[in-house]
Each structure stands twice: as structure tokens, then as C-alpha cells.
Amino acid sequence: MENRSLVTIADHSRQKIEYLLQMARQFELHPNRLLLQGRVVATLFFEPSTRTRLSFETAANRLGARVIGFADPKVTSGTKGETLKDTIMMVSNYADIIVMRHYLEGAARYASEIAPVPIINAGDGANQHPSQTMLDLYTIYQTQGTLDNLHIYLVGDLKYGRTVHSLLMAMRHFNPTFHFIAPEELAMPAHYKDYCRQHGIRYVEHQEFDAEVISGADILYMTRVQRERFTDLMEYERVKDRYLLKLPMLAQAKPTMKILHPLPRVNEIEYAIDDDPHAYYFQQARNGLFARQALICDALGITLEQIENDTTILS
Numbered sequence: 056m057e058n059r060s061l062v063t064i065a066d067h068s069r070q071k072i073e074y075l076l077q078m079a080r081q082f083e084l085h086p087n088r089l090l091l092q093g094r095v096v097a098t099l100f101f102e103p104s105t106r107t108r109l110s111f112e113t114a115a116n117r118l119g120a121r122v123i124g125f126a127d128p129k130v131t132s133g134t135k136g137e138t139l140k141d142t143i144m145m146v147s148n149y150a151d152i153i154v155m156r157h158y159l160e161g162a163a164r165y166a167s168e169i170a171p172v173p174i175i176n177a178g179d180g181a182n183q184h185p186s187q188t189m190l191d192l193y194t195i196y197q198t199q200g201t202l203d204n205l206h207i208y209l210v211g212d213l214k215y216g217r218t219v220h221s222l223l224m225a226m227r228h229f230n231p232t233f234h235f236i237a238p239e240e241l242a243m244p245a246h247y248k249d250y251c252r253q254h255g256i257r258y259v260e261h262q263e264f265d266a267e268v269i270s271g272a273d274i275l276y277m278t279r280v281q282r283e284r285f286t287d288l289m290e291y292e293r294v295k296d297r298y299l300l301k302l303p304m305l306a307q308a309k310p311t312m313k314i315l316h317p318l319p320r321v322n323e324i325e326y327a328i329d330d331d332p333h334a335y336y337f338q339q340a341r342n343g344l345f346a347r348q349a350l351i352c353d354a355l356g357i358t359l360e361q362i363e364n365d366t367t368i369l370s
């Protein structure tokens with residue numbers, strides 16, 4: 056049987072990404088439908104989440120599916136010693152699809168290899184976060200009118216940030232120029248830079264972060280320093296407040312530049328920026344609903360054509 060799981064965005068061609076974005080557009084036009092009536096979606100979150108879990112669950116609910124799952128593994132048999140394999144096999148008996156976030160890199164790949172139902176990776180450690188990338192791509196397209204030839208500035212924790220790792224891989228189809236702005240301790244890992252070289256992706260690295268450096272950006276993608284991934288909390292303390300985007304830093308920004316952030320924000324964007332026309336992170340989070348509706352449908356084998364001809368639209 057074809058494996059319809061989504062483990063990494065790197066598996067998707069340009070054509071497939073564009074197809075999923077078209078699906079998401081249909082859901083932005085009409086998010087409430089009964090397309091998934093009778094289906095059960097499981098959300099297994101072994102790590103904290105607000106947006107990702109709630110938008111996946113909203114996505115399922117607005118399409119008429121029912122949702123089971125947990126937001127905190129402490130209430131599961133994992134605390135009694137049950138293995139991930141057993142949990143996945145068991146939940147596969149109950150649900151048609153599993154959305155899973157796990158702290159171990161590779162957990163989603165492993166689950167997709169053993170589960171008889173599709174797995175959607177909702178984040179695996181510092182590795183990948185493909186559903187976030189779909190909403191990021193949707194947002195970039197929405198704000199720039201294209202995904203091609205853009206200058207994308209990634210700022211903050213490029214070492215542990217899974218959202219930037221996924222975005223980098225997805226953008227290989229679209230001839231981007233990346234700027235990596237990070238303290239040395241949190242620089243983009245060497246294997247992602249190798250990936251850039253292998254795929255002809257241009258990148259420039261910076262440590263300074265000021266109005267001049269970001270003046271060429273089409274997208275300024277801010278990230279949180281991933282406290283939970285540090286083994287040395289002293290190191291976290293040293294780097295955590297290194298890059299704070301302040302309003303005057305936008306003085307030379309392109310008028311069309313948009314600031315994205317996967318959220319949660321801690322101390323990366325000052326609140327005064329929220330009302331600035333460059334700020335787009337809350338609209339970005341809203342797009343998570345539509346992108347995740349598309350991903351759930353695609354994993355369940357529902358096509359764009361079916362969605363376009365859907366007669367179950369409620370509003």
C-alpha cells in the first residue's frame with residue numbers, strides 16, 4: 056500500500072507543494088465542510104504545543120471529523136513504560152490518521168514505517184516540521200504573490216529550530232537566496248549548509264542584526280531560541296536575548312517585506328511591531344488551519360478535484 060504519511064517536506068516535489076497550496080486555498084475560501092464526516096483523527100503530542108495541535112484539531116473538526124488524542128504524554132501509558140511502537144500500533148486501531156509531535160528526531164519516520172495509517176509529522180525534535188512549512192509557504196505566496204527568487208532572512212536559533220530546517224528544504228524548488236542571521240552558537244548546522252550547496256541554494260551568513268543587514272529582505276523569519284533543546288542552560292542564558300527586532304530596525308525595509316514567526320514569541324519581536332504593516336505572524340498562524348486541512352485530506356487520499364467539486368460546504 057502507498058504510504059501517504061508526511062514525514063519531511065523534502066519528499067515533496069515543486070508540483071506537489073503547489074498542489075497542496077491550491078488545496079489550502081480552497082479551504083481558505085470555505086473552511087467548513089463535511090468532507091471528513093465519519094473519520095477519526097488522532098493527535099498525539101509528546102511535546103508542548105498550542106498552535107500546531109489546536110489548528111490540526113480545528114482543521115479536522117471543521118471538516119466534520121472527530122478527534123481523539125492527548126496533549127500531554129504524562130497522562131498516557133507511556134509513563135507505565137509503553138513503547139512508541141505499541142502506542143502507535145494501538146492508536147492505528149482507532150483512528151484513520153495520526154498527527155504526532157515527538158521530542159526524538161526520526162520518531163515520525165519510525166512511526167510512518169510501522170503504522171498501518173498515515174502519520175503526519177507535527178515536529179520531531181530539532182529535525183523537521185513540515186506542516187509548519189506548508190503554512191509558511193502559503194503565507195509567503197499570499198504576501199509576495201510568488202515563491203520564486205525571494206530573499207529570505209532566517210533569524211535566531213538556526214541550530215535547533217525545526218521550522219527553519221524544513222523551510223530551507225522546501226524552498227530548494229524556488230531559487231531562493233537565504234540569509235542566516237544567528238549567533239555562532241546557534242548557526243545553521245553544517246549538514247543544512249551542505250544541503251544548500253548540493254541544491255544550488257545561495258546563502259549568506261551574518262552575526263550582526265540591524266536595519267542595514269535586513270534591508271534586502273522579502274521575508275524576515277524570526278525564531279525563538281529553543282530553550283528545551285539546550286543541555287547547558289548557561290549557554291541558553293547567554294544567547295537567549297541576542298536578537299530582538301525593534302521598530303526602528305524596519306526603517307530601510309522593503310515596503311512589501313513581511314515579518315513571519317512560527318510562534319510562540321518570547322523575546323524576538325518587540326510588541327510595538329505588532330501594529331506595523333510589516334508584521335504578518337498572526338495571519339501566518341491563521342493560515343495553519345487551511346494548510347493543515349489540506350494535509351489531512353491529502354494524507355487520507357482526498358484529491359484537489361474532489362475538494363473543488365465538494366458539495367458538503369457549510370458556509
Ligand code: NCD
Nearest residue numbers: 106107217218279317318319
Ligand atoms: C514551532 C515549533 O514547535 O517548532 N512552533 C510551532 O509549531 N508553531 C516553533 C517554536 O516552538 O519555537
